[in-house]
Amino acid sequence: MTDFIHPALLFIPGALPIPFLSGSVRKAYLLLIPALAILAVLAMEPGSYGEARFIGQEILIAKVDKLSIVFATVFTIMALIGMVYALHLTDAGQHVAAFVYVGSALGVVFAGDYLTLYLFWEGMAFASAYLVFAQRDGPAIRAGFRYLMVHIAGGVVLLGGIVSHGLATGSLLFGPITGGLTNGGMGVGDYLILSGFILNAAVPPLNAWLTDAYPEATVTGAVFMSAFTTKTAVYVLARAFPGTELLVWLGTIMALYGVIYAVLENDCRRLLAYHIVSQVGYMIAGIGIGTEMALNGAASHAFAHILYKALLFMGAGAVIYVTGRRKLTELGGLYKTMPLTVALYMVGAFAISAFPFFSGFVTKSMVIAAAGADHRALVVLALTMASSGTFLHTGLKLPYYMFFGTDRKLEAREPPRNMLIAMGMAAVLCIAIGVFPQPLYALLPYPVDFEPYTGLHVMESLGLLMFTALGFVLFLWALDPEKTISLDTDWFYRKGARAFMWLAERPLARYEQAVSNVSETAALPLLHGAARAGLRLDLAGVDAVVNGIAHAILHGGGRLRRLQTGVVTHHVLAMVVGLIAAIVVFVVAWR
Numbered sequence: 001m002t003d004f005i006h007p008a009l010l011f012i013p014g015a016l017p018i019p020f021l022s023g024s025v026r027k028a029y030l031l032l033i034p035a036l037a038i039l040a041v042l043a044m045e046p047g048s049y050g051e052a053r054f055i056g057q058e059i060l061i062a063k064v065d066k067l068s069i070v071f072a073t074v075f076t077i078m079a080l081i082g083m084v085y086a087l088h089l090t091d092a093g094q095h096v097a098a099f100v101y102v103g104s105a106l107g108v109v110f111a112g113d114y115l116t117l118y119l120f121w122e123g124m125a126f127a128s129a130y131l132v133f134a135q136r137d138g139p140a141i142r143a144g145f146r147y148l149m150v151h152i153a154g155g156v157v158l159l160g161g162i163v164s165h166g167l168a169t170g171s172l173l174f175g176p177i178t179g180g181l182t183n184g185g186m187g188v189g190d191y192l193i194l195s196g197f198i199l200n201a202a203v204p205p206l207n208a209w210l211t212d213a214y215p216e217a218t219v220t221g222a223v224f225m226s227a228f229t230t231k232t233a234v235y236v237l238a239r240a241f242p243g244t245e246l247l248v249w250l251g252t253i254m255a256l257y258g259v260i261y262a263v264l265e266n267d268c269r270r271l272l273a274y275h276i277v278s279q280v281g282y283m284i285a286g287i288g289i290g291t292e293m294a295l296n297g298a299a300s301h302a303f304a305h306i307l308y309k310a311l312l313f314m315g316a317g318a319v320i321y322v323t324g325r326r327k328l329t330e331l332g333g334l335y336k337t338m339p340l341t342v343a344l345y346m347v348g349a350f351a352i353s354a355f356p357f358f359s360g361f362v363t364k365s366m367v368i369a370a371a372g373a374d375h376r377a378l379v380v381l382a383l384t385m386a387s388s389g390t391f392l393h394t395g396l397k398l399p400y401y402m403f404f405g406t407d408r409k410l411e412a413r414e415p416p417r418n419m420l421i422a423m424g425m426a427a428v429l430c431i432a433i434g435v436f437p438q439p440l441y442a443l444l445p446y447p448v449d450f451e452p453y454t455g456l457h458v459m460e461s462l463g464l465l466m467f468t469a470l471g472f473v474l475f476l477w478a479l480d481p482e483k484t485i486s487l488d489t490d491w492f493y494r495k496g497a498r499a500f501m502w503l504a505e506r507p508l509a510r511y512e513q514a515v516s517n518v519s520e521t522a523a524l525p526l527l528h529g530a531a532r533a534g535l536r537l538d539l540a541g542v543d544a545v546v547n548g549i550a551h552a553i554l555h556g557g558g559r560l561r562r563l564q565t566g567v568v569t570h571h572v573l574a575m576v577v578g579l580i581a582a583i584v585v586f587v588v589a590w591r
Contacts, residue, residue, distance in 0.1 A: 003045040006062055006110065007037040007076060008120070011103030018099065019092040027087050030095060034080035037106075041072045048112060057172045060112025066445040067299065071109045071235045073443065074303045075102065077429070078227045078310060085314055085422035086220040094134050098224050101127035105228040109235055114162040114172045114193075117236070121158065121200075125151035128229060131221025132213050140216040147213035154199040154206075161192025177240050194241060201233035201284060203250050204257050207277050208488045211261075214276075215269040215326070219317035222269060226313045227306045230276060234283045234302050243290025251288055252382045254281025259389030261488060266481040268316045268326050268402055272309070275352065275394050278386055279305050285383065286367040289374050292446035297366035299444055304359035304433055308351035311426040312394065315345030318415040318423070319402060325410070328398070328481040333407030338414055342403045347427040349399060351434065353391035356461060359433035362440075362452040365461070369450060388468045396472045397479055 014033045021029055046069075050061025079102045086095065104127060107120030125148065132144035166172045168187050177190050202210040210230070214222050241247060258278025265271035279301070286298030318341045319334065320326050335342045351358040354365065364387065371379040414420060433440050441448040472479070 003043075003047065004049045004062060004064060005040040005043075006049075006106075007040050007072065008103040008107040008110070010037050010040065011079070011099045011106065012123075015096045015099035015103070018095050026092075026095075030083045030087065031080065033099070034076060034083055034102075037076040037079065038073075041069065041076050044069060044072075050112075054115070057115070057166070058113070059115060060173060061116055062110040063112035063174075064110065066443070067235070067238060068109050070299045070303060070443050070445065071231065072106055074306050075105055075109065075228065075231075078224075078306050081307075081310065081422050081425050082220070082224050082227070084425065085223055085317075085419050087418040088416045089220060091134065094131065094218060094220060097127045097130040097134070098221075101131070101224055101228060105232045108232050111174055114166070114174050117174055118155070118159060118162060121232075122155050124229060124232065125155060128221075128225055131225060132217045134218050134221060135216060143213045143216040147209050150199070150209040154196050157192050157199070158196025161189045161194075161196060164189025165193060174239065176242060194244075197233050197236050197240070198250065198284075199233075200229055201237065201280055202230055202277050203254060203284065204277070207254075207257075210276060211270055211273040211488055214273040215267050219321050222317060223310050223313045226272075226276060226309045230280050231302050231306055234280060234287070234298065237284065238287045238295060238298060242287055242295055244288050247284050247288030248376070248379060249288070251281045251283070251285030252379050254278060254284060255383055255386035256389075257281070259386050259393065262389070262393040263479075265393075266328050266483060268319070268328060268331070268398060269313065271328075271393060271398055272312050272316060275390060276309060278390060279309065279352065281386070282364055282367045282383060285379060286370060289370055289376070289379075291370055291374060293366060293373060293448075293450060294370035296441075296444040296446050296448055296450070297363065297370050300440055301360075301363040301367055303440060303443075304351065304363040304430070307426050307429050307433075308348045308359060311348035311423055311430060312345065312352065314419065314423045314426065315341055315348060316398075316402070318419055319412075321415050321419070322412045323410050327483070328401040329483050331402045331408060331410070332405035333403075334410065334412050335403045336407075337410075337412040338403070340414055340420055341423070342399070344420070344423040344427050345399060345403070346395075347430055349391075349395040351430040353395040353465065354387055354461060355434075355465065356453070356458050357431065357434045359430045361434055361461065362437035363433075365452055365457065366450050384464070388464055391465055391468050392472055396469065400476075401481055 010033050017029070018026065044064050046064050046066070048060055048063050050059075052059045052061075079098075082098065082102075083095075086098065089095065101124060104120045104123035108117055108124065111117035111120060129144050129148040129151070132140055132147055134140075162172065164187065165177070166189075168189055177186070177193070199206045214225055217225055237247065255278050258274040258276070258281065262271050262274040262278070265274060283298040283302050283305075286294040286301070288294075316326070318338070319331065322338070323331070323334075325331055347358070351360045354360040364383075368380055368383050368387075371383065437452060441450075
């Protein structure tokens with residue numbers, strides 16, 4: 001065990017002292033734990049740790065390989081950046097929830113069996129829900145409950161799949177199960193597990209929880225949420241379902257779906273949330289393709305995405321923190337008072353848009369190249385179109401209306417220094433990965449046979465980006481945000497909730513009242529009569545027998561007491577008579 005220290009043990013138990021710390025001590029502690037976790041991940045050796053047996057099943061607390069190390073590395077780095085961003089908070093509850101959230105995500109990444117995975121999976125759901133509730137206003141409370149209910153339902157589906165899979169295979173060990181799918185023998189449990197995973201990946205139509213809850217979370221909570229839940233789902237899909245054809249098309253649809261819905265958005269964080277759906281689509285498609293290049297692309301893009309998406313949410317969060325506004329129709333002209341925030345945000349925008357020398361360029365293109373190498377022309381076309389749409393909305397529309405555009409004369413300033421430092425850390429990594437991709441490539445699960453910086457690739461990318469920018473300038477009038485609310489697939493569960501409440505308040509309530517009336521008029525008198533008859537039986541029958549036995553015992557005891565004279569010779573005589581009687585009985589019985 002000296003080769004492995006589970007980072008979840010640093011975060012989850014490490015959350016306990018936070019409420020009892022204050023000031024500089026708390027700040028130092030909040031940075032120390034993620035730093036130690038990074039060191040723990042870097043020092044890990046591949047292998048299996050924490051093997052045991054429970055309820056007759058083999059349990060494996062941690063399985064370390066190159067895939068898990070990729071995700072654990074970026075998770076711990078993001079934990080450090082997120083804690084720097086949240087240092088100014090005085091609400092210890094948010095720090096505690098963030099620690100449990102990060103620790104649970106790391107627990108899933110290293111889980112070697114489904115039972116361990118499930119426990120940490122549910123820990124993620126509850127810890128992240130607190131980051132929505134912590135906003136403490138009506139919309140956030142309602143969104144938090146919807147978020148929690150969706151994830152509880154997904155957890156139930158996942159648990160059902162785990163139980164069914166365990167009964168069918170006799171094992172709870174977590175590993176690839178795609179062989180059954182390719183042979184047409186995938187069981188019900190496997191489909192349930194897949195359903196539970198894709199819900200957390202926000203695959204449409206199971207995506208509304210993300211765009212519903214993330215915009216309502218706290219400024220710092222949304223940064224953590226953008227990094228962990230969907231990427232943990234990407235990890236488990238890569239572990240369990242590589243090469244699943246269904247995922248190719250689900251991922252492709254996701255990439256376009258998020259971009260299309262971003263067109264309609266007026267809320268800056270909701271727009272960014274839709275681009276999470278789109279970017280995760282690239283990863284899901286890569287997992288579905290299942291080749292070594294595609295899986296490398298999915299893992300590397302998840303790594304890059306966590307950093308640049310967090311940077312974008314930190315930039316939008318900084319604006320919300322200093323202005324109290326998040327609608328694009330209420331923002332503008334902030335470049336004058338927030339120039340550092342603008343510059344750092346644009347690094348994230350260039351990274352997500354796959355500009356050369358930014359992180360997205362060296363990861364997203366690997367997924368598209370893998371689709372081309374697998375002769376999937378339609379997938380290549382769709383992912384390329386989605387990339388253009390990403391630049392249009394996240395790289396052009398959002399910064400234009402949020403930082404430039406009409407000057408709303410808002411009283412704004414740069415956010416606290418710790419928030420700028422966190423944004424700077426993420427920005428440096430986005431540029432470093434784009435300029436020097438080889439260290440990231442060396443972390444990936446398989447040897448990398450891909451060169452992003454070819455002349456043709458760079459020129460194609462720049463041409464696409466410039467064409468998109470030209471379209472933005474020409475059609476700027478059509479992209480003006482409007483004061484509207486866009487409905488997604490959340491419409492169904494919102495309407496479903498209303499239908500459920502109507503069912504509970506009308507037909508079910510009337511049925512319950514009818515049952516109550518019947519019980520009061522018919523059943524209750526019958527039960528009362530039976531109770532009275534039972535009481536009479538108890539008094540006249542059971543009590544009489546018990547009292548008679550007690551009286552006989554007392555009377556017999558009095559008579560026997562008279563035989564006890566207290567004379568020793570009488571006692572000796574009684575013993576002799578008893579012994580003779582016992583011998584006679586024994587002799588008779590022996591014959």
